[in-house]
Amino acid sequence: MIKLILSDLDETLLNDDGSVNAKNIVAVQKFVQDGGYFVPNTGRSYKSVFGTLRDLGLNQQEKQYVVSYNGGAIVEINANGAENIVVQHGMDLELAKSIFSLGQIQSDIDTHIYTLDTLFIHNISKNDERYMKERNVPYTEMTDANLDFLTYEKPIMKVIFEHTNPMVLQKIADTVNAQLADYVLTTFSSNRYVEFNPKGSDKGSAGLELAKMLGISRDEVAALGDNLNDAAQIKAAGVGVAVANAKPEIKELADVVLSKTNNEGAVAEFIDGHIGK
Structure with missing residues (x-):
């Protein structure tokens, strides 16, 4: 059973214009309500994810996590707005x-x-x-x-x-x-x-680092992505998932290739159609 979903943002969770597909919002909220963790795993700053968390209804979680900077940091965000840098892997x-x-x-x-x-x-x-x-x-x-x-x-x-x-x-x-x-x-x-x-900082290693912190095994982790910076998390997760618009190299690595693109609610397709089946 999948307990942790690591999801890329641009060209995976988000529409091309940066908005969140309504189907994804419904599916993510249900997954979290059922006890799962939905964690953005992005190359961007964690501060740029706050709007997306709000759109997904995750900004009111007691503890919400974001993996940012391609695995450079794991951040815990509390419902009161407090930010706690749990892990960081910087460069000199x-x-x-x-x-x-x-x-x-x-x-x-x-x-x-x-x-x-x-x-x-x-x-x-x-x-x-x-x-x-x-x-x-x-x-x-x-x-x-x-x-x-x-x-x-x-x-x-x-x-x-x-x-x-x-x-x-x-x-x-x-x-x-x-x-x-x-x-x-x-x-x-x-x-x-x-x-x-x-060297040593990537989406996959950071995603599994977070899973270990949460007491979640690798087999209980799914990772969704579309581009080459998602390769590490797709290989590391128990279930690697490529959206329909993913690069061919990512589809080759994935355990599951979705039929929907980022603009068609690909994340919802995975949550509704694959988790628990």
């Missing part, structure tokens, strides 16, 4: 500086640096600006490329680069890994980002 400033510098392969590179509580964006593109707005993601623009100010910020979780050309993203990945492959984990997401976490 010098590694972040190296990733940032290596990724600047051309003038139109948009770079995100996530600390534990803030998203900083350098050279934000119009496309990315629109994407952030649709999802109500708060961020602070960086006026220059000097990262020394991060010395005084919360721990750094990850560095990512945005571009709409997949060849540019791959070139960034190749450039960074040519020098830092022993220190970083590289993933791709949302057909627009290449992401770098410190």
Whole structure:
């Protein structure tokens, strides 16, 4: 019996416009009312998930969890609004500086640096600006490329680069890994980002870390996703699930491939049609 669902957000739980399908809301609420844990497992900051938790009706749970930054942090959120960082896997400033510098392969590179509580964006593109707005993601623009100010910020979780050309993203990945492959984990997401976490930090290991904290076995964990940064959690979970719009590589890894896309209530399809069967 599935007791914990780890769900990616963009292109999995959320519609393309960032909203939550009504079918998903009903199904998630029923799953939680029956005693299950529904936990967003996202590359984003946990603070950007608050609106989604509210839409799902999970913001009033006594204890709600979010896995964020591709496994960089597990956060407990209480009904009174209190936030407790249960686990964090950050990177040091010098590694972040190296990733940032290596990724600047051309003038139109948009770079995100996530600390534990803030998203900083350098050279934000119009496309990315629109994407952030649709999802109500708060961020602070960086006026220059000097990262020394991060010395005084919360721990750094990850560095990512945005571009709409997949060849540019791959070139960034190749450039960074040519020098830092022993220190970083590289993933791709949302057909627009290449992401770098410190080695050993991923959605799968963090998801199972949370399951252990909750007294839930691997066989009782399901993980849903669509893109390459979801591979680790789909492989780690007892039941790995790919939505219909998932990349072919993710469908190959999954135990269950759904017939519905993120825009058609794929999460509801899994909860209603597969749990307990």
